[in-house]
């Protein structure tokens with residue numbers, strides 16, 4: 001078996017683009033961490049050997065000639081058990097590369113993390129949410145944040161939870177006040193553009209809460225955005 005890493009990278013890039021086209025979920029080339037592969041040109045595995053070939057671009061002059069190519073080849077072949085262990089590691093990393101598009105983006109409609117977790121918010125988050133909803137900072141704090149300032153004053157609290165009827169809740173497993181949709185696989189963030197930094201930075205890579213029953217194909221259409229139940233006139 002022999003694969004050129006460049007080919008793997010191009011194939012994965014095509015997979016990413018197709019995934020974005022089919023699901024509408026954004027993916028970027030930056031999400032492909034190919035650094036460890038940069039100098040590996042090929043990995044060849046047979047029953048007894050694993051041969052890893054590295055190429056590195058160098059510019060060096062030797063007499064009148066410019067040498068631009070340097071190559072190393074490592075061959076592991078003394079210990080069958082070792083070869084087998086390395087083969088399994090390589091296959092595992094290949095599998096992760098094949099699965100990459102799935103791991104880089106959440107299946108549309110999954111919102112398991114919007115229940116169970118409480119996103120912390122800072123002043124900037126609260127102000128952004130307030131502006132988005134046409135409210136004042138104080139109104140947004142009172143309506144949607146459980147105020148609990150961190151020791152350094154940066155975090156001002158976390159987003160409220162509500163139960164199935166929409167009543168305020170302290171239960172950890174209840175959902176975020178801004179989570180919209182009720183049927184399985186039909187969830188979406190009601191303030192997506194204004195969501196807190198905690199939610200923006202949350203990564204699906206390695207997420208163990210993912211709802212695997214959800215399809216990843218097809219365009220996902222969200223419903224109406226979150227709208228405040230009532231407006232207050234108080235100013236911050």
Ligand code: SF4
Pocket residue numbers: 113114119159176177178179180188189190191192195196199
């Ligand atoms: S703000 Fe949006 S993304 Fe963040 S937990 Fe709530 S529903 Fe989920």
Ligand code: SF4
Pocket residue numbers: 105106107110111112113114202203204207208209210211
């Ligand atoms: S895959 Fe994980 S991070 Fe993404 S929405 Fe589902 S639970 Fe949240």
